[in-house]
Amino acid sequence: MIVIKNLNKNYGHHVVLNHLSVELHKAEIVAILGSSGSGKSTFLRCINRLEEPTAGQVWIDGVEVTHSNVQQLRTKVGMVFQNFHLFSNMSVIQNLVYAPQKVKKMPESQAFEKAQQLLRQVGLEKKIKAYPHTLSGGEKQRIAIARTLMMDPEVILFDEPTSALDPEMVQEVLRVIKGLASTGITILIVTHEMNFVREVATRVLFLDHGSILEDQSTKDFFDGHNKERIAQFLNQATSD
Amino acid sequence: MDSLHHFLSTLSYVSEGVFLTLEYTLLSLLGGVVLGLCLALMKVGEYTIARRAAQFYTSVFRGTPMLVQLSIIYFGAPSLVSYKISPLMAGVFAFSLNSGAYVSEIIRSGIKTIDQGQFEAAKALGIPYSLMMAHIILPQALRGILPALVNEAINLLKETALISTLGEADIMRRAQLVAAETYSYFEPLMMAAVCYYFLVLLLSGIAKLLEKRLSYDCY
Ligand SMILES: Nc1ncnc2c1ncn2[C@@H]1O[C@H](COP(=O)(O)OP(=O)(O)OP(=O)(O)O)[C@@H](O)[C@H]1O
Numbered sequence: 001m002i003v004i005k006n007l008n009k010n011y012g013h014h015v016v017l018n019h020l021s022v023e024l025h026k027a028e029i030v031a032i033l034g035s036s037g038s039g040k041s042t043f044l045r046c047i048n049r050l051e052e053p054t055a056g057q058v059w060i061d062g063v064e065v066t067h068s069n070v071q072q073l074r075t076k077v078g079m080v081f082q083n084f085h086l087f088s089n090m091s092v093i094q095n096l097v098y099a100p101q102k103v104k105k106m107p108e109s110q111a112f113e114k115a116q117q118l119l120r121q122v123g124l125e126k127k128i129k130a131y132p133h134t135l136s137g138g139e140k141q142r143i144a145i146a147r148t149l150m151m152d153p154e155v156i157l158f159d160e161p162t163s164a165l166d167p168e169m170v171q172e173v174l175r176v177i178k179g180l181a182s183t184g185i186t187i188l189i190v191t192h193e194m195n196f197v198r199e200v201a202t203r204v205l206f207l208d209h210g211s212i213l214e215d216q217s218t219k220d221f222f223d224g225h226n227k228e229r230i231a232q233f234l235n236q237a238t239s240d
Numbered sequence: 241m242d243s244l245h246h247f248l249s250t251l252s253y254v255s256e257g258v259f260l261t262l263e264y265t266l267l268s269l270l271g272g273v274v275l276g277l278c279l280a281l282m283k284v285g286e287y288t289i290a291r292r293a294a295q296f297y298t299s300v301f302r303g304t305p306m307l308v309q310l311s312i313i314y315f316g317a318p319s320l321v322s323y324k325i326s327p328l329m330a331g332v333f334a335f336s337l338n339s340g341a342y343v344s345e346i347i348r349s350g351i352k353t354i355d356q357g358q359f360e361a362a363k364a365l366g367i368p369y370s371l372m373m374a375h376i377i378l379p380q381a382l383r384g385i386l387p388a389l390v391n392e393a394i395n396l397l398k399e400t401a402l403i404s405t406l407g408e409a410d411i412m413r414r415a416q417l418v419a420a421e422t423y424s425y426f427e428p429l430m431m432a433a434v435c436y437y438f439l440v441l442l443l444s445g446i447a448k449l450l451e452k453r454l455s456y457d458c459y
């Protein structure tokens with residue numbers, strides 16, 4: 001359902017994404033691995049056009065979105081950031097209902113109901129009136145996930161959702177993400193949590209210098225006789 | 241007894257200018273904030289021509305004396321278009337144009353302090369630019385720049401004393417009139433100073449309340 005063709009991104013002469021092509025299917029949980037600077041974030045950001053690709057195309061559900069209506073693309077593709085980015089002038093409930101009401105014209109009562117249900121899902125129904133600065137990192141990230149889910153996206157991009165968290169809060173966020181698997185939402189996640197990848201991901205893309213060095217099922221990726229580059233990465237990642 | 245009576249009548253005459261001074265200040269502030277907001281949005285927007293135009297505007301209005309700007313609008317422009325402009329219109333117009341330049345810089349710098357992540361989260365949710373600015377970015381920016389805006393309001397209030405050069409009976413002009421009549425300068429001018437100071441205290445007080453409200457509502 002997501003087709004990426006020859007995606008290129010340059011910053012000046014610096015090639016960050018290099019003719020990247022891949023097809024992702026509905027409900028896949030795709031882990032994107034690779035060392036720092038390999039282009040993982042840029043790849044995600046080119047999909048929802050927070051960065052403009054230098055060349056190449058992205059198709060979603062058979063519609064080319066690289067040059068068409070960005071707004072429409074973004075109601076289908078949600079994103080969760082490393083640093084949460086909750087709207088700091090809005091309470092939790094306002095954070096959740098704002099976009100669906102304004103962008104999708106969802107009626108107020110429906111938006112509030114949906115918000116309450118999602119807050120229960122992420123275990124934070126008590127925080128409905130709290131402001132972001134009163135929440136812990138783990139709570140902020142769970143609210144940010146709920147905020148994204150409010151839009152009923154078909155795809156969610158996670159860019160290191162637990163990297164800014166204290167260790168004891170990582171699991172509560174991963175548990176929420178895990179709960180999204182098998183709901184039909186397609187997930188692309190950049191993460192360093194190898195256990196999570198092993199357990200939840202269905203597919204692994206390994207990026208190296210802006211290209212896909214390996215594209216395998218999770219099982220093959222971890223069991224397989226990997227290229228030296230990947231073996232080296234896994235050694236490092238699991239020794240952390 | 242006589243001198244007390246004289247003192248009080250002078251005080252009441254000078255302080256009656258407070259209303260005119262306030263009228264000029266508040267109208268100009270309104271104009272300045274509206275104009276400043278537009279200019280600030282041009283400066284942070286993606287259109288190069290708009291950005292350049294707003295920058296040029298700001299540099300011109302910050303780079304020339306207020307008195308010159310006021311004089312051009314009141315004395316200069318009518319001679320070109322042969323249309324007499326009232327002091328109130330000229331004053332409010334000139335002060336708004338001038339204040340807009342300063343306010344635009346204040347708002348622009350406020351917007352610049354907002355974390356890029358707030359913009360990106362809004363974009364990722366498909367929130368249109370205008371709504372993002374109105375409901376997410378500007379409210380956050382306002383909290384930080386409120387003191388600077390109050391400062392600008394105070395400057396504006398004091399600068400309205402320039403309308404005395406157009407013959408408007410504001411605080412300053414009234415003090416001058418009394419001074420010229422009685423040949424005593426100290427007393428009426430001190431009264432004028434006290435009136436201005438009182439107004440500034442009033443403005444600061446209102447601003448304090450506003451700041452408190454904002455902090456309770458937002459955080
Ligand atoms: N705005 C930018 N301007 C110039 N270069 C950039 C910009 N954004 C990213 N880059 C460069 O692109 C490369 C890939 O960056 P990217 O953030 O996609 O890597 P990453 O795989 O997400 O790394 P990390 O694991 O550290 O987050 C890096 O070399 C980075 O310096």
Ligand SMILES: [Mg+2]
Pocket residue numbers: 040041042159
């Ligand atoms: Mg990254």
